[in-house]
Amino acid sequence: MIHSSLDMFLSARRPLLEKGPVALIFVEDDVEVAATLRHHLQSGFKSVVALMPDGFDLPADVTARIERVSFDCGRSEEVFAAVNQVIRAASPGCWLYYCYNAEFLFFPFCETRTVAEMLAFHTEEKRSAMLTYVIDLYAGDLEAQPDAVSLSDAYLDKSGYYAQARYIGTNSTPEERQLDFFGGVRWRHEEHIPWTSRKIDRISLFRARADLELLPNHTFNIAEYNTYACPWHHNLTAAICSFRTAKALKRNPGSSFDIQTFRWRNSVPFEWHSRQLLDLGLMEPGQWF
Incomplete structure (x- = not known):
């Protein structure tokens, strides 16, 4: 599913954040994005969330299995703020994970x-x-x-x-x-x-x-x-x-x-x-x- 912002994702998909584990993948550039997402899908996360610019393409098979959120990782402060926003929205005890592409x-x-x-x-x-x-x-x-x-x-x-x-x-x-x-x-x-x-x-x-x-x-x-x-x-x-x-x-x-x-x-x-x-x-x- 594609979301226009992190706020929209948290509003529409809050049930995903009840137990987890949920992977937050912050995409900084277009290097090995699909490989990163596939790896974490195969690792057994309940949901994989790709926070990435709109201009980056993804294979259809990956898009169908993830939550794609429009996001700009240009500043590190934005990444930390986004993780904290997800923490506040998640149910207490929900397991979360975060990393970057590649x-x-x-x-x-x-x-x-x-x-x-x-x-x-x-x-x-x-x-x-x-x-x-x-x-x-x-x-x-x-x-x-x-x-x-x-x-x-x-x-x-x-x-x-x-x-x-x-x-x-x-x-x-x-x-x-x-x-x-x-x-x-x-x-x-x-x-x-x-x-x-x-x-x-x-x-x-x-x-x-x-x-x-x-x-x-x-x-x-x-x-x-x-x-x-x-x-x-x-x-x-x-x-x-x-x-x-x-x-x-x-x-x-x-x-x-x-x-x-x-x-x-x-x-x-x-x-x-x-x-x-x-x-x-x-x-x-x-x-x-």
């Missing part, structure tokens, strides 16, 4: 289980949010793929990830069960990345509640939503495998000519399978077997 959600055992099954288990563990690591993908041959995007020749970093204690404001004590995570292309080319954009952690899966607000740094105003696990044991985490950073670095004139390749000694082909991400420690199955 980003692909992977979670433990996603080849045989759905995101709804995973979130049902996560809910039983009294968790209302799930940490996702944004893992940078990049084309192996930038001469063949100058925009750094290639689904058939994608690479990722197998190492170079690390975490630091998270301090908020002037607090001298680190936040409990919160860490700032770094790595990937943003770490290796940090001279081209604003320091506010270098983290790779994002709380992409979460349950709506009346007082919840997404902040501009991809965290929430409720501390427990930003934790990677409960106090008693490890919990599930997921990964968003994303071409977004590599794509931006090659489009930006200030960095494009400085980067001839994203590959280095710790680059490995991306296998498009959750087992690889689990083996590399880039997501955690927790108690879900």
Whole structure:
């Protein structure tokens, strides 16, 4: 179904936001839009909402299965405002997810289980949010793929990830069960990345509640939503495998000519399978077997 605005979608399709999970896909450009939407449809979301400019075309088979909302992602502030608008409209407890085009959600055992099954288990563990690591993908041959995007020749970093204690404001004590995570292309080319954009952690899966607000740094105003696990044991985490950073670095004139390749000694082909991400420690199955 096609909606002329986010307000129109929320008015016409509010029943979709009663339980979820609902995926919000923010389309910034025309790169791999259909592939992104198909991937999340196959992941088992109850509804996939594409917030995108009117001028972008979609295949008929994709259009028939999604909610298309006219939206301009030109400013990051608009994306955060839209997510918060959906949070306010959703029923408390509804599972929501957000990402951008050319980003692909992977979670433990996603080849045989759905995101709804995973979130049902996560809910039983009294968790209302799930940490996702944004893992940078990049084309192996930038001469063949100058925009750094290639689904058939994608690479990722197998190492170079690390975490630091998270301090908020002037607090001298680190936040409990919160860490700032770094790595990937943003770490290796940090001279081209604003320091506010270098983290790779994002709380992409979460349950709506009346007082919840997404902040501009991809965290929430409720501390427990930003934790990677409960106090008693490890919990599930997921990964968003994303071409977004590599794509931006090659489009930006200030960095494009400085980067001839994203590959280095710790680059490995991306296998498009959750087992690889689990083996590399880039997501955690927790108690879900």
